[in-house]
Amino acid sequence: MSDWTFKGFHDEFDRHVREQLPWYELATDAAVLIAKHYIPKGGLIYDIGCSTGNMGRNLNGVLLERKARLIALDECADMIRAYQAPGEAITADATAYDYQPFDVAILFLTLMFLPVAERQELMARLREKLRPGGAIIVFDKCVSAAGYEGTVLSRLTWHHKLQSGAPPAEVTEKEMRLIGVQRPVSTAEIAPAVEAFRFADFAGWIISNS
Numbered sequence: 001m002s003d004w005t006f007k008g009f010h011d012e013f014d015r016h017v018r019e020q021l022p023w024y025e026l027a028t029d030a031a032v033l034i035a036k037h038y039i040p041k042g043g044l045i046y047d048i049g050c051s052t053g054n055m056g057r058n059l060n061g062v063l064l065e066r067k068a069r070l071i072a073l074d075e076c077a078d079m080i081r082a083y084q085a086p087g088e089a090i091t092a093d094a095t096a097y098d099y100q101p102f103d104v105a106i107l108f109l110t111l112m113f114l115p116v117a118e119r120q121e122l123m124a125r126l127r128e129k130l131r132p133g134g135a136i137i138v139f140d141k142c143v144s145a146a147g148y149e150g151t152v153l154s155r156l157t158w159h160h161k162l163q164s165g166a167p168p169a170e171v172t173e174k175e176m177r178l179i180g181v182q183r184p185v186s187t188a189e190i191a192p193a194v195e196a197f198r199f200a201d202f203a204g205w206i207i208s209n210s
């Protein structure tokens with residue numbers, strides 16, 4: 001079985017993500033509402049790992065109202081070609097990109113795909129570039145809880161994936177292809193952060209400097 005990749009997957013992405021993550025819309029809504037709390041007039045927002053533009057589309061209202069600027073990054077050129085949302089979309093590796101001072105950075109289901117060895121340095125660089133009053137918003141799968149509760153949370157995730165109508169074989173195959181490619185985020189990698197969202201193994205955090 002080959003490793004999971006986003007290359008060549010842009011056409012299927014929007015359907016696939018909703019099947020695999022039934023709470024995707026709810027989490028998107030939460031991330032956008034959180035972001036709104038930290039976007040000033042004329043602010044700069046980064047969407048890191050933007051895929052086809054989910055965040056940008058949902059931020060459109062606040063971008064217009066506050067005349068804020070969005071820069072959307074993805075290392076996958078296919079995703080950037082398929083990007084349909086406001087802002088400037090750039091093909092770039094998030095771990096090597098030279099960020100300008102910004103007000104909000106969103107990593108929505110992205111950090112878990114970055115190499116573990118690069119995560120803390122990226123988070124430190126982002127914290128340095130975060131303007132006062134801004135926030136870094138991270139939504140991701142997180143390291144399983146200890147003991148029996150870890151099993152409970154993992155089954156809760158599987159239960160909802162299967163209930164979404166995704167063929168069970170597809171759900172299982174995806175999980176196997178993610179081995180070593182998607183590694184859940186630990187709170188140590190993003191600390192200090194405030195948890196703002198949770199669905200079983202998936203969580204959302206706010207990292208602010210205020």
Ligand SMILES: C[S@@+](CC[C@H](N)C(=O)[O-])C[C@H]1O[C@@H](n2cnc3c(N)ncnc32)[C@H](O)[C@@H]1O
Binds near residue numbers: 017051074092108
């Ligand atoms: C699950 S998708 C993100 C979903 C998206 N944020 C949304 O709102 O639907 C993960 C994305 O991260 C991108 N990605 C993975 N590694 C990256 C890297 N080093 N730099 C930039 N983007 C990366 C992938 O190409 C993929 O499009």
